[in-house]
Amino acid sequence: MNTGEVLLRLSGVIKRFPGVLALDGVQLEVKAGDVHGLTGENGAGKSTLIKILAGAYSPDQGEIEFDGLRLSHMTPIKAMGLGIACIYQELNLIPHLTVVENIFLGRELYLSRPFGILDRGKMLAEAEALLKDLQLSLDVKTRTGDLGIGHQQMVEICKAVHSNAKLIIMDEPTSSLSEHEAEDLFRIIAQVKAKGVTVIFISHRLDEVKRICDRVTVLRDGRLVETRDIKDASVDEIIRLMVGREIVNKYPKMRRERGQEALSVKGLARRGVLHDISFTAYTGEILGFAGLVGAGRTETARAITGADPLDAGIIKVFGKEIRIKSPRDSIDAGIAFLTEDRKSQGLILIKSVSFNSSIVGLERYTKFGFLQLKAIRKMTEKMAADLQLRAPSVETVVGQLSGGNQQKVVIAKWLLTKARIFIFDEPTRGIDVGAKVEVYNLMNELVKNGAAVIIICSEMDEAMGMADRIIVMHEGRITAEFSQSEATQENILYAASGIVDKAAARPA
């Protein structure tokens, strides 16, 4: 198919889930050779749409044409055979297999097929050539489970390219990547595009959409709002199409007086990971942690909250030294830790929204040993409304929510505890622009009510927009501290790369 012709056409596609009309008559055209952006609020139907294309869900109604063929009764295997490859929000590699094995999974090369003898040498050579072609330096013999998220994603892309995919769909590929890894990804997208592959790129990061896409489609409430050439759409316009209104202030920072010392950390150390971490968080203040992925920010939070052991260090909560040996100790001390990895640490996917949001704060809802289900439900409903949670009800099973809405449940869970120190690790990852503002408003609310808030953010704008002070980390050490007025993209970046004179940047 020639560049510019329509490779994929959806007409009148409808998909219902119990209580939810996830797609409501979607008409979409994707041109061959384009990088086509797909965006929209949490729960707008983006993932559902691509799961239909990948054969994971079947539509209730509507037609799909791909590469001149009318598709019906799709299955994941059929989709693969047709050249549609999908890289999901949750990656799908098999962790104990090596990179080569994953790339060739389901398409192994044999020396002798009847005897099941694999041609390992040839697979190895082909995989190496493929990686070289895409300018990736990765050892193809590593187990993919040992690779970082960024590299795992690269392996998924290699797999797609190797299967001669005509269309590669990526569902929020950059949400868990560092800036550096994201740059690698964009380079590879440009490379596969140059080979004539079409890409559908889903993202909440509109600056990325603007930068790498040729056209963009906005979905709202399961309907296609508009498809535009990227040159005719500014970021602000895309936001307006997404949320149906203008967002005037992306960072609604409210300033408060600094209050008392809430969390003070001195000389925190973990061999090989953290070195001499000292800082203080005050009530009335949002303290930001900036740095590159892997700088030790999450590790610091994990060490403080008892998720990882410590080798040295003193932790004081409201002036009192505490010993934290397990996450329970830190919850009891009034520290809430909202983890970045909702799947493995945050949520029980087969349980309801209200169950998940009340598990940490359960003692608050217990009377004479009985759970006060009504009170739980009421609180959860209020929280759900505040966070604009998109779910049929608070009894909905969390696993059925869209990615961003699951993230909101993690937030709700911790807000419902009696904590006075909140550590948010990448709280707005995967959350749409409108809901982000709600999360920031909730942080303001917490601060107003006498809490100390710490946010770990990879997006520098977020740190600069919301934090009163910013601590920058590099390779397990604190390299700088800036007040909001001192902080600039440039000096944060320098400190994050370790290029800074610590004494000068952080007066005692």
Ligand SMILES: Nc1ncnc2c1ncn2[C@@H]1O[C@H](COP(=O)(O)OP(=O)(O)OP(=O)(O)O)[C@@H](O)[C@H]1O
């Ligand atoms: N398996 C399922 N069962 C029930 N409802 C579902 C299921 N999958 C998705 N939904 C619902 O369909 C709607 C669309 O969800 P979808 O995951 O497509 O949103 P999304 O646009 O990808 O959002 P996000 O940006 O948060 O990832 C949501 O209301 C969601 O709760």
Ligand SMILES: [Mg+2]
């Ligand atoms: Mg999604």
